Amino acid sequence: MTRFADLIPDLNELIARARADLRMGVPVVLVRNGRAVIAAAVETLTAARLRELRGLGDPVLAITTRRAETLKARAYSDKVARVILPDDADTRWIAAIADPADDLTHPMKGPLSTCRGGEDALEAQAVALTKSAQLLPAVLVVEIENAEELARTHLLTVLHLTDDHVAALNLVPIVHARLPMAASEAGRLHIFRPADGREEHYAIEVGRPPRDKPVLARLHSACFTGDVLGSLKCDCGPQLNTALRRMGEAGAGVLLYLNQEGRGIGLANKMRAYSLQDQGFDTVEANHRLGFEDDERNFGIGSEILKTMGFSAVRLMTNNPRKVEMMQATGIDVVERVPLKVGEGAHNTEYLATKARKSGHLL
């Protein structure tokens, strides 16, 4: 028995630490079924670290199959493609694989060689880690033998992964307090903190809705540009304000403010997507070129919070049928869908039309 064993971080805690490492540019070590790799996020890779990683073996650049499609590289798997790093590839070459900003002005000179066969589970998990760290989904990976020793001598985080690790949500209510708002003086803000070290989420309770009846609810995803800056590119700001106002008028409701900016890709990546939209790509194409799925959000978070607050049924304000399906699938009964169509204008007609055409939003 190790003494003070409870002081040792568990896998969820180590994953949170690994996320922070990758964001800073520090490589992490991943081990699974006797295989070990060292992985560094492309977005934060420095020339010095690239040099040393090359010294450890033959690096492979792992990207999502989505990004590989844009680069016309063969993925051989539905999750991840492994691009073989040419000997003369520098950090700029590597960055261009991950970042589509210059795809049109400086297309990659292919064809890119990719690995076929062999193990790619760790590569897929490493890419998933960069996604959850809200970085570009791309990692430089080198297979290593002496993982434990390298990690110990170089103070690197080691993750022993068994299978596709799904952290339990475990949203802990931290605090709530009265918050009079323009939409309702009877407001209350609740803070929920997930056990996985990621962003906190909020619930804004309007009035005191009875727990045993369906509550007027809105699942709102953070949109700094729309909610705070009044961006005209989307409908988020007006949707947020209208939802709160309707709850105020009804005297009761609950708005979940989920910190899943940019449909879960983070504000930096959303701005990368906006820059691609300025080059003519629509909202879905831009996500795909960056290597993301259309929507990387986890709506299960909303259900967890509602259950913790004591609700089991909602009248959900949304135009997104996926939100309804996900709520039902995660144990909250959606007795009614309440449309929330506001904020249409010259700058977002295309955006709303694309949501309807490609993402199934109801108009």
Ligand SMILES: Nc1nc2c(ncn2[C@@H]2O[C@H](COP(=O)(O)OP(=O)(O)OP(=O)(O)O)[C@@H](O)[C@H]2O)c(=O)[nH]1
């Ligand atoms: N990646 C990406 N995210 C965007 C873009 N425009 C808006 N968003 C994000 O999309 C999300 C919109 O969230 P919601 O309004 O809650 O969801 P919705 O799927 O539109 O569904 P309803 O509004 O409920 O009908 C927010 O997280 C925004 O930050 C974009 O062009 N690209």
Ligand SMILES: [Zn+2]
């Ligand atoms: Zn928005």
